[in-house]
Amino acid sequence: MDDRNGQLKSQGELPIDALLPELQQVLAERSSAVLVASPGAGKTTRVPLALLGAPWLAGKRILMLEPRRLAARSAARYMAASLGEQVGGTVGYRVRMDTKVGPSTVIEVITEGVLTRMLQADPALEGVGIVIFDEFHERHLHGDLGLALCLQSQSVLRDDLRLLVMSATLEAEPVAELLGGAPLLVSEGQAYPVETNYAAKPVSGRIEDAVARTALEAVQRHEGDALVFLQGAAEIHRVAGLLRASAALPAATEVIPLYGALSPEAQDRAVASASPGERKIVLATTIAESSVTVRGVRIVVDSGLSRVPRFSPRTGMARLETVPVSVASADQRRGRAGREAPGVCYRLWTEQEHRQLQPQSEPELLGADLAPLALELAIWGIADPFEELAWLTKPPAAAYAQAEELLRELGALDAQGKPTAHGKMMAELGMHPRLAHMVLEAKPLGQGEAACELAALLGDRDLLRQTRSIDMRLRVEALRGRGYSAAGEQPDPAAVKRLTAEAREWMRAAGITPQPRGQASAAMSADADATGLLLALAYPDRIAQRRGDIRFLLRSGRGAAVQELQPLSSAPYLATAELEDSGTDSRILLAAPITLAELERHYADQIIDEADVRWDRGAGAVRARRKLRLGALTLKETQLENADSELVMQALFTGIAELGLDMLPWTKQARQLQARIALMHTHNTSWPDVSEEALLSSLPDWLGPYVGGMRSRNDLSRLNMAQIMESLLSWQERSQLDEEVPTHMTVPSGSRIPVDYSDPAAPVLAVRLQELFGLQRTPRIAGGKLPITIHLLSPAHRPVQVTQDLANFWQNTYFEVKKDLKGRYPKHYWPDNPLEAAPTNRAKPRPQS
Incomplete structure (x- = not known):
């Protein structure tokens, strides 16, 4: 053990001390270990110091991850004090916006995000002997990511790199298995009742x-x-x-x-x-x-x-x-x-x-937004995070896919999922990808300082907690020391100081020189006016268009609403920074106005100029409009002259499909022809299918040749549907149709009676009973396959009997019907033997000459 560790004994024994020799031995023999120690055991401050003199460390550094900045600073200070030193000597720390390390620093206590940046800069972690993951049970996203990347680095680049996972309340067995069956050490903590x-x-x-x-x-x-x-x-x-x-x-x-x-x-x-x-x-x-x-x-x-x-x-x-x-x-x-x-x-x-x-x-x-994770993995070179990395818990596939889509929209990834130069610059800033994109895009616009201020504001709790206004510009003004007199709320001076320092740190990271405040009054006002544009750069999917008193439509297609009427409720366009997902419409919490001109200028490459040709049901006609669209938002809409005829025809067919074939100008003749063809199709499927479903599904095929130039229901009224139906048949089929499924039948009286094909399965011949005297059997059509349904009528053309078996009617039913008809129509001819009687279309047969 390093002689400096002897100083620890004078500070009192801790439960972890008894386990330190075993831990040192394990790490001398193995590359990974898991340590579970109850709260109060002393693992955070004792373990790194106990490893200082390990032979395998060989002059390399110890990195210990803490989930929070406060914990990292506290642990570093305590260990440094244990050695009788100041922070920045043997023990130092690196957290966002605060670093205290020196040339002699061996133990670096860092936050989890810092490890990610170190790995991206040096995947092999040259100069590092061991990475300690403290309080791993909290399972922060960057902790899981850091462990997955370290495991791959250990496997591919650094087989001598040690990994130690420490926790107080962790289910340790899965972690030990993830680390290749690493030894598991347990220390009971020192806890009072x-x-x-x-x-x-x-x-x-x-x-x-x-x-x-x-x-x-x-x-x-x-x-x-x-x-x-x-x-x-x-x-x-x-x-x-x-x-x-x-x-x-x-x-x-x-x-x-x-x-x-x-x-x-x-x-x-x-x-x-x-x-x-x-x-x-x-x-x-x-x-x-x-x-x-x-x-x-x-x-x-x-x-x-x-x-x-x-x-x-x-x-x-x-x-x-x-x-x-x-x-x-x-x-x-x-x-x-x-x-x-x-x-x-x-x-x-x-x-x-x-x-x-x-x-x-x-x-x-x-449960987290995986955009930062997806960007880091893309830069690391991971194509399939689910198969290429060892995870204790794999990222949810749907959230990861959505994160990649956002990164493509921000220009961080190309179509193949590879990081772009812009994406690599975003990752180097250490911000959320949205905010990093905003800062980088704002820099050439002269709005870099304002973007860094916004990044600081958006990464923190609301600077104006009491105001109900959603206007982000008020927060910018408050940060710049202008207060917020409208609602009588002054921001917390400590929060303003902290956020200002953070904004300056972002400027330094992005290479932006802040303007002296005394010389920047006009520029500051211009910056405040640009707040909406800057928010749109960070949240392009949340650009919103007004569609009601307090309701908006987001570019993504989701609805959003302001909780109550306020000045921004009437803005034509908003760039929304914070939304609360609540039901159908998300609640807008922070936003700023953006103009149509700004959208057209800065999103020109994403605005789609399209022809919107569709059926207007109310007008009963096709309407053609030219639309400029940004996602789900329609920025401009004008009348489209000379619309593409194919699009017009498609829209016309959409209207017919919505309203049904009845909107076409069918005549009785056309419907009869349709029914006759349908009957033939029933008995021979080689004939055209003219059912409603078939015709609706094939409108371009049979109706397309006749609707050129037509745009409305009124135009369609000029169609000759009988002619169109007939065009579906060949010359031979027309002849066969007239022969096998005639429009009329000549009955024994000599009358030519129309056949009703409304029901193709049962065509109807409606004829006065007296005109069929002498006809022994029911007529058949469709090549003798289908009997006609005969509606026998009285002299007054009222139905008295329906039959498909005329012979049976004459033999069994006629005499009952005769009694009734003879009583009601005594002047008419009602023979006793209808099969031998002369048929007539008059009251009585004409006398034989």
């Missing part, structure tokens, strides 16, 4: 009220400081207000927030010990669950909620969703009360609700 109290009944009303009430009761009943877990910064500020306003708050008790967006100084103040004679109540998000010890805490109040990102492939939008904590997270939170002495934990849920919690938190990879 913590009394756990559950709520008697589920919380009703606002959770903030219940949390504040419970926290006040707890600090009155117990000694020590309190750590209160809430789901987000907004809830923290509401609870802070309730506590500070309460007369029950003990004297000399300070209420301190702790969440990721705070400045490093504010975070450090929250985790430091309270001043002598004072107490503190720290209101924290999941940032305080692990890695960080908040000094002096004896009381934990847990709301039981956390806020996690959820990406919806259906909408293409990410949102933060409040969910119950897992059992593992709840145990982590409770353990905060027992780090330094016995403590107490108040859980704002019942024991019954506790039994229904998920055992582990869901990996961020399953």
Whole structure:
């Protein structure tokens, strides 16, 4: 062991110390290991120092990943102090916007995103001996990505690279298997007993009220400081207000927030010990669950909620969703009360609700926006992330495909999925791809500084939390020190300072020189006017067009709405930065106006000039319009002259298909012809199929030659449908049709009677009974295959009998019918033997000459 580690003994034994020799031996023999150590065991600060003198390290560095910047800085400071040094000596850290390393730094504590950038710059990680993944149970996206890339680097480029995964509440066996059957080491933590109290009944009303009430009761009943877990910064500020306003708050008790967006100084103040004679109540998000010890805490109040990102492939939008904590997270939170002495934990849920919690938190990879991941993998050279990399949890295929589509839209990937030069520059900035694209595209427009300010604003919580306005320009003005007098809200000076520093850091990364504020008043106003364009660059799929009082249509085709009437509700076009996916129409939370001229200028290569030729059902005609479209948005629409005749014909056929063949000018003759042809098709399928379904499905074939130049229902009225139906037949078929399926039949009286083919399966011959005297059998058509259905009529042409068996009628039914008809029509001729009687179309037969 390095002699510097001897100093650790003087600082007190920790449970992990007993395991360090075994860990050193394992890593001397193996390239990977998994270490599970309970909270308080000391793994974060003891393990890296214990590996300093390992022979296999051979002068290389140790990288230790922490999921949060606060944890990275705290761990580095603690280890440096253990060695009697300042940060930047043997121990340093790298986090976004803050780096303290020096020439002699061996242990670098870094955040997960920093590892991704280091791997992209040097896939072999030359000069690194081991990568330690601390608190891996939190399963952040960049942690999973970093492990997958390190495993491939270890497999292909660096078989001597060591990997160590450490966690407090991890199901370790799958991780050990992923690392090639790595040894699994377990250390029990040093934890004092913590009394756990559950709520008697589920919380009703606002959770903030219940949390504040419970926290006040707890600090009155117990000694020590309190750590209160809430789901987000907004809830923290509401609870802070309730506590500070309460007369029950003990004297000399300070209420301190702790969440990721705070400045490093504010975070450090929250985790430091309270001043002598004072107490503190720290209101924290999941940032305080692990890695960080908040000094002096004896009381934990847990709301039981956390806020996690959820990406919806259906909408293409990410949102933060409040969910119950897992059992593992709840145990982590409770353990905060027992780090330094016995403590107490108040859980704002019942024991019954506790039994229904998920055992582990869901990996961020399953619910996050995967655009950053997809870009990193493309640059790494991965064509198929599901097969080429070893994952503990594979990315969801639908979300990954949508991420790739967005990257193509931003110009980061080409059609084959390869990274473009623009995409590589985006990744180097370290921003979300949307924001990186915005900054790079804004730079040549002279709007680089404004874009970096917007990137800082969009990456943080709303600077103006109280205003109901969705106008992003107000936030830009507030960041620039102009306040927000319209609603009487002034932004938090600390937040303005932090965001300004972050914007300057983005400018430095992008090579943008900020303008001196005293000389930039006009430029700043112009920048504010460009806010909509800049947002459109970052969120091209969320450009919105007004379609009602508060309703908009997004370029992607989704609906969106402003919650209430406000100035931007009447804007013709908006670039929306933040949407809340809620039902049919998403709720617009942040946006800025953009002009049609800006869209036409900056999206000219994406605007489609198309002919929209369609059937207008209301007008009963084809309407031809020229449309300029940007996605689902119609930017301009004008009358289209000389529309393509083929498109017009297709639209006309669409109208006929919608309304049916009845909209054509059918005559009785045409319908009869259609029915006769249908009858022949029934008995011989080589004949044309003229059923409604067949004709509708083949309109271009049989109707196309006759509708040239026609555009409306009125034009169609000129068609001769009988002629069109006849054109479907050859000359031989026409002759055969007239012979086998005649339009008329001559009956014994000499009359020529039309045949009704309305039902091709049962053609009807309606004839007065007296005209059939002497006809012994039913006539048949279609080559003798089909008997005619005879409707026998009275002298007044009223039906008296229907039959397809005339012989049977004469033999069995005629005499009953005769009695009735003879009574009603006594002057007419009703012979006793109809088969020998003379047929007649008069009352009585003419006398024989």
